[in-house]
Amino acid sequence: MKTAICYYSRHHGNTLKVLQAMAEEGDVDLIDVTTRQAVQLEGYDCVGFASGVYFGKFHEGVTAFARQYLPLGKPVFFVCTYGAAKGNGFKKLTSIAGEKGCPVLGTFGCRGYDTFGPWKLVGGIAKGHPNARDLDKARAFYREIQNG
Template sequence: MNTAIIYESKHHGNTKKLVDAIARTHEVTLIDALTDGARDLSGYDLIGFASGVYGGKFGKGVLKYAQNHLPADKPVFLLYTCGSPRGSYTAAIGEIVRKKGSRVIGEYGCPGFDTFGPFKLVGGIAKGHPNAAETDGAAAFFDALPVRKQEPRE
């Protein structure tokens, strides 16, 4: 299954750790929403969007990439890291996916080291995250996606 993961990982590389964990064992195309140019996503069977959480939602780069480049009728999965997990932060990206005629088939979120705003004054929150168990959890989540039939790399 031909898979692309569009990600935004600005501050501490938290989200990049999740997508790298998947890429270590699976053949996926990683697309940095902030630095890679626009790509035609129509040839991918499965598309992931991954981001840190900024103001309660995915980063602007990922949201814009989804809005401008997500084709219709694609299965989509979501990955995110956040300083303080208090529920899901996928409403905005989920709405874009639905409006584009695609569907979210799963989401995975975990804590990520956060030093934004007032958290910087106390040295940050969620120190040490994502940890190995959480990055392994992202890879296990990917393996369990209902439409994924791709064999792991050897």
């Protein structure tokens, strides 16, 4: 199954680490939404969207990218990393998918080292994440998506 995963990963690269683990499991193209490239997602069997969670939400660059480039009816899945909690990270993307008639195949989230905002004052939270167990779970999630 040919898959595109459109992502935003900065600060500690937590989200990218998870996506690279998933990419080991199949034919996956990772698309950084900050590169400002025009993309054609129609040729993919499914599309993932991934981001760290910032104050309970996905990065706006990912949601804007989904709004602009997600083809009608394309199966999608969502991936996030977070320091304290997932919050409503998937809510806006789920809404965009619904508007475009895209079935949601699943969601995956795991903790990631976080020094954003107030966490910087205490040296960060979720140190050591994503860890090997988190990455194994990410691989298993993607295998489930592939095997439908």
